[in-house]
Amino acid sequence: MLLFGLFATESCKKPEDELGLDILDPADTLGLRQVDTTAIVAWPTDTASVRTSALSLNVLGSYLDERFGPVSAGIVTQVRLGANNIGPAGAWVCDSLILSLAFHNVDPVYGDLDPQVITVRRLDESLSADSVYQNDRIPVVQANDLVKDAPRSFTPQPYEGPVIGGDSLAAQLRIPLSLDLGNELLSHWGGPELADNTAFLNYFKGLYIAPNNGPQAVEDAGVWRFNLLNGASKLTLYYHDDNTTTHTDLVIGNSSVRYSTGTFDHAAAPTPGVPDALADSSLGQQEIYVQALGGMRSELRFPYLDRYAGTSLKAIAQAILVVPISEPYYPSYVPPAQLFVFRKGDNGEELLVPDQISGQGNVGGVFDATKQEYRFNLTRWVQGVINGTYANTGLALVPGNSGISVNRATLAGPAHATAPMKLLLTFTTY
Numbered sequence: 441m442l443l444f445g446l447f448a449t450e451s452c453k454k455p456e457d458e459l460g461l462d463i464l465d466p467a468d469t470l471g472l473r474q475v476d477t478t479a480i481v482a483w484p485t486d487t488a489s490v491r492t493s494a495l496s497l498n499v500l501g502s503y504l505d506e507r508f509g510p511v512s513a514g515i516v517t518q519v520r521l522g523a524n525n526i527g528p529a530g531a532w533v534c535d536s537l538i539l540s541l542a543f544h545n546v547d548p549v550y551g552d553l554d555p556q557v558i559t560v561r562r563l564d565e566s567l568s569a570d571s572v573y574q575n576d577r578i579p580v581v582q583a584n585d586l587v588k589d590a591p592r593s594f595t596p597q598p599y600e601g602p603v604i605g606g607d608s609l610a611a612q613l614r615i616p617l618s619l620d621l622g623n624e625l626l627s628h629w630g631g632p633e634l635a636d637n638t639a640f641l642n643y644f645k646g647l648y649i650a651p652n653n654g655p656q657a658v659e660d661a662g663v664w665r666f667n668l669l670n671g672a673s674k675l676t677l678y679y680h681d682d683n684t685t686t687h688t689d690l691v692i693g694n695s696s697v698r699y700s701t702g703t704f705d706h707a708a709a710p711t712p713g714v715p716d717a718l719a720d721s722s723l724g725q726q727e728i729y730v731q732a733l734g735g736m737r738s739e740l741r742f743p744y745l746d747r748y749a750g751t752s753l754k755a756i757a758q759a760i761l762v763v764p765i766s767e768p769y770y771p772s773y774v775p776p777a778q779l780f781v782f783r784k785g786d787n788g789e790e791l792l793v794p795d796q797i798s799g800q801g802n803v804g805g806v807f808d809a810t811k812q813e814y815r816f817n818l819t820r821w822v823q824g825v826i827n828g829t830y831a832n833t834g835l836a837l838v839p840g841n842s843g844i845s846v847n848r849a850t851l852a853g854p855a856h857a858t859a860p861m862k863l864l865l866t867f868t869t870y
Contacts, residue, residue: 442495527630534622
C-alpha cells in the first residue's frame with residue numbers, strides 16, 4: 441500500500457502528463473510510437489506453495505544458498521507389489537534391501553556433487569491417489585531411520601551407472617536399507633499383506649527419503665533430480681533359504697503416489713538481500729527473486745496501464761516485458777530455463793494471460809543466456825487491460841518446472857541501477 445501511495449503521489453503531480461513519458465522515437469515512423477517508461481511496482485513473496493505430486497521428476501538433497509538461504513528437498517513415495525500373492529512362506533533370510541533411485545538424464549544435479557547424509561523413514565500415514573500434494577506437505581513418519589548403518593552419507597554419481605552382476609545399470613543412487621526391514625517383509629511372504637496392492641499399501645504405506653546434513657557451508661552440496669517413473673527406481677529385496685537365492689522388486693512407477701517436499705529458510709541467508717526484500721517490499725524496485733519448488737515468486741503491478749485508454753495511445757501493436765538478471769550467478773545455480781506470468785481473476789485466482797493461451801511460443805519467457813534476460817510478449821493482455829477486458833490487477837512472475845526443480849534467480853527490478861526491468865510498449869497512432 442505504501443508503494444501504491446508513492447506512485448499515486450507522483451501521478452497527482454501530473455495527472456495525465458505521465459502517460460507515455462520519454463518517447464523513444466519522436467520521428468514516429470509508420471505511425472508507431474514506442475514507450476519504455478510505464479510505471480512498474482515489483483516485490484517478492486515466499487508465501488505460495490506448489491503442487492509436486494504426480495509429476496515427471498522428484499528432487500532430493502540440501503544446500504546453503506548465499507542469497508536465498510538453506511534449501512532442503514525430500515521425496516515421499518509408495519512402493520508397490522510387482523505381482524499379487526508374493527510367496528510362498530518359508531525360512532527366508534534377507535541378504536540385502538536396496539532402494540534405487542534413477543537419476544534424471546538431463547540436469548540431474550542443481551549445485552555440486554558433495555556427499556550428503558540421507559535418511560529413509562517409513563510413512564505412518566496412507567497416501568491417496570485422489571489427493572494433490574504440495575511441497576510444504578511434510579508426511580507423518582515413524583522415528584527409525586531405515587538406512588543401514590545410519591547415519592550414512594552418499595556421494596552422487598549421476599553421470600555413470602553402477603555395474604551389478606556384470607550388468608551396466610542406469611545412473612542411480614543406491615541406498616542400502618535395514619536387514620531388519622527386509623526380514624520383516626519376508627515374514628509376510630505368502631500372507632494376506634501381500635495378496636494385492638490394496639492389502640500391501642495398508643500394511644506398508646511408503647517411504648520418506650530426505651537429507652539430514654545439519655549446518656552446511658555456502659555452495660556445498662546441492663539437490664539431485666530423480667526419475668521415479670524409470671524402471672530402475674525401485675526397492676529390491678535379495679534373500680535366500682537353504683536351497684535358493686533370489687530377489688523381488690517392489691516398484692514405484694506411475695501407479696505409486698509420489699511427491700517432493702521443499703523447505704526454505706530465507707531469513708537465514710548469509711547475505712541480507714532476500715530477507716530484507718521480504719521485510720520491506722519497496723526494495724523490490726531494485727531486485728526481485730524467483731525460486732522453484734515453492735521457494736519464491738514475485739508480483740508485478742502496472743498502476744497507470746489502464747489510463748492509456750483515455751489518450752491517443754490506446755491501440756497496442758506490441759507489448760514486451762523485459763526482465764534482466766540482476767547479477768552474475770554461481771555457475772552451478774543456473775536461473776530457471778523459463779519463467780511464466782499469471783494474471784489475477786475476479787476471485788483472486790491465477791489465470792493464464794491470453795498471450796499464453798494461444799501457445800507457449802507466443803508469450804516467451806525463455807531465459808536468454810547471451811542477453812542474460814527474460815522477455816515476455818504480453819500484447820494481448822496489455823490491450824485487454826487498456827480496453828477494460830481484464831482488470832488491472834498485475835501479474836505474478838513464477839519459475840517454470842517449479843514442482844521438479846529448485847532453480848532460482850535474482851532479477852532486476854524496475855529501479856535497478858544498470859539494467860532495469862521495463863515494459864516496452866509500441867502503439868499504433870493512425
